[in-house]
Amino acid sequence: MTAAEEHAAHPRFAEALREAGLGDLLPRVRRFPEATRTAAEAAAAIGCELSQICKSLIFAADGVPVLVLMDGASRVDLELVRRALGAGKVTRARADLVRETTGYAIGGVPPFGHRTRTRVLADRSLLGHATVWAAAGTPYAVFPMTPEELVAHAGATLADVREQDVPAPDPGGGAAGADVREPTP
Secondary structure, three states, X not given: OOHHHHOOOOHXXXXXXXXXXXXXXXXXXXXXXXXXXXXXXXXXXXXXXXXXXXXXXXXXXXXXXXXXXXXXXXXXXXXXXXXXXOOOOEEEOOHHHHHHHHOOOOOOXXXXXXXXXXXXXXXXXXXXXXXXXXXXXOOOEEEEEOHHHHHHHHOOEEEOOEOOOOOOOOOOOOOOOOOEEOOOO
């Protein structure tokens, strides 16, 4: 492994990969000179479909952090997340809660290897691809994995939490605060 490959992933995430027996993924981590904070930026940099990007989004369910893994072309429906979790209220997590919970900044949150364990939901839409790409701990690095492996390593429960009644995704979309639909009161 070259020094560049070793440093493509965030060091904490690289260590999490090794501890999970996934060190062979490190050479497949791709680093880009420009940030890939949004799903659209990542898909453009990789040259893949927007839906092949796996967004790792942190929400608060009754105040407790929860991770939702969603394909890059879709938006999270908070009401469906609330129902899947049996929660009273689900809201978007603040940036400080995201960093405190995961150890990573918004735009670079990987699907696993977080500072703390959280409940994880993975939308079934991820399973529609042979390979998906997820953040490797920084807004500049991504890695490929089969969706089934990603769901397993994240300890996720499959759920249908994707917003169903929205027009085609905006190619510039995918920012952490812009890809959810607030539940109706």
